[in-house]
Amino acid sequence: MDEGNEGERSWKANLVFVWLSQFFSLMGFGFAMPFAAFYIHDDLGIVDEAAVKYWTAVFMAASPVTLAIMAPLWGRLADLYGRRMMMLRATFGGFMVLLLMGFVPNVEWLIFLRLLQGMFTGTVTAALTLVAVSTPAHRQGLAIGSLSAAVNCGQIAGYSLGGYCSKLFSFADCFKLSSLLLLVSGLLVLLAVKENFVRPEQAATDRRWLKLPPIGPGWPLLVLVAAVAFVSCFDRTLLPLFVKELLNTGTKEASYWTGQLMAAGGVASVVSGVVMGWLVDRFRPQLMGKLSAVGSGLFMLGQGLALNLWQLFATRSLHLFFLGGLDPALQIWLVRETPEEKRGSVLGWAVTARSLGWIFAPLLSAGVADFGGLRLIFFIAAGLFVLLLPLIGWTTRRMIVTGKV
Numbered sequence: 001m002d003e004g005n006e007g008e009r010s011w012k013a014n015l016v017f018v019w020l021s022q023f024f025s026l027m028g029f030g031f032a033m034p035f036a037a038f039y040i041h042d043d044l045g046i047v048d049e050a051a052v053k054y055w056t057a058v059f060m061a062a063s064p065v066t067l068a069i070m071a072p073l074w075g076r077l078a079d080l081y082g083r084r085m086m087m088l089r090a091t092f093g094g095f096m097v098l099l100l101m102g103f104v105p106n107v108e109w110l111i112f113l114r115l116l117q118g119m120f121t122g123t124v125t126a127a128l129t130l131v132a133v134s135t136p137a138h139r140q141g142l143a144i145g146s147l148s149a150a151v152n153c154g155q156i157a158g159y160s161l162g163g164y165c166s167k168l169f170s171f172a173d174c175f176k177l178s179s180l181l182l183l184v185s186g187l188l189v190l191l192a193v194k195e196n197f198v199r200p201e202q203a204a205t206d207r208r209w210l211k212l213p214p215i216g217p218g219w220p221l222l223v224l225v226a227a228v229a230f231v232s233c234f235d236r237t238l239l240p241l242f243v244k245e246l247l248n249t250g251t252k253e254a255s256y257w258t259g260q261l262m263a264a265g266g267v268a269s270v271v272s273g274v275v276m277g278w279l280v281d282r283f284r285p286q287l288m289g290k291l292s293a294v295g296s297g298l299f300m301l302g303q304g305l306a307l308n309l310w311q312l313f314a315t316r317s318l319h320l321f322f323l324g325g326l327d328p329a330l331q332i333w334l335v336r337e338t339p340e341e342k343r344g345s346v347l348g349w350a351v352t353a354r355s356l357g358w359i360f361a362p363l364l365s366a367g368v369a370d371f372g373g374l375r376l377i378f379f380i381a382a383g384l385f386v387l388l389l390p391l392i393g394w395t396t397r398r399m400i401v402t403g404k405v
Helices: 003-042 049-081 083-101 107-120 123-134 137-168 171-192 201-205 216-232 239-247 251-280 285-305 309-323 326-336 340-372 375-402
Strands: none
Touching: 003 049, 003 083, 003 107, 003 123, 003 137, 003 171, 003 239, 003 251, 049 083, 049 107, 049 123, 049 239, 049 340, 083 107, 083 123, 083 171, 123 137, 123 340, 137 171, 137 251, 137 326, 216 326, 216 340, 216 375, 239 251, 239 309, 251 285, 251 309, 285 309, 285 326, 285 375, 309 326, 326 340, 340 375
């Protein structure tokens, strides 16, 4: 049998199973996580509106704190002991955490489990690293874009099904159901995903495996990753409360429509992941990043001006279409600038950078909402997307000066 054809089929088959694993993984996280504010309000007894905003912000920021600390270590271990192993850790870890979240007696235990989630999950980065090292260089844009589509497809299904189930069951039950989807994801990795991993020679004798890898000259790109993560999720935490305010309805109805809204935006993200991945193979990631930032900012402004649910549906979908080009562009930029043997470590630092944005965005947006109302969040986020343009230019110049990672 022709060795080239065998290799072509091998990486494609692996991509399919990784794609399915990520679909179920993100479906699980999308099933219940977006409704955390309503879970805190209805099931955990926090009824004061300001307190709900506060605890929701803390919930959203908690996981990125521990994720930022642990991601470089997991990346280091991925380079030393294999990327498939990291996918198993992340998916089965997510299964346990989401299951336990359905049984918490109070909000403090929920926050504790959210911290554990950041320590032991991170399925997207683990999958991205495996795909990045097993895909031919000339197909990496398409492969990473396809993986982004898997993430968005899973989120669509999770948001839609989770929004529907939240009307039939308690929010606690939704967390329990979501954990089963992570279990399916883990079993797919265990039984179907393969990796031809060759352990580095020094790994067997080097006892300093806990030593974190240096960031290297790619730090300007990591600054950009943190900024994009901050801007991208600035509005996300309090979106369910904005839907509730816009509809002037209860939490069950608001959770249903929030799920459908996020699912509709996910459809746009799926299309974007494939289209933008294809375009990044043909144009510079920097150019695609700027185009995505402009479009995202324009339609973020539109969300703040929306007067009814259907206007919010339209503007959010268009916003997420353009936003879907930012992350793949940055990921491909990082992969292209990183030697294969260091990709797990560098992508681990990228998760830390991204987590810093995820930590501060919900905390600051909650403060903005208290100061000027929920709509002000969208107006400020629109301005932040515009500020990404000079930051992308600065990053490009600095990467030229400092060289490759």
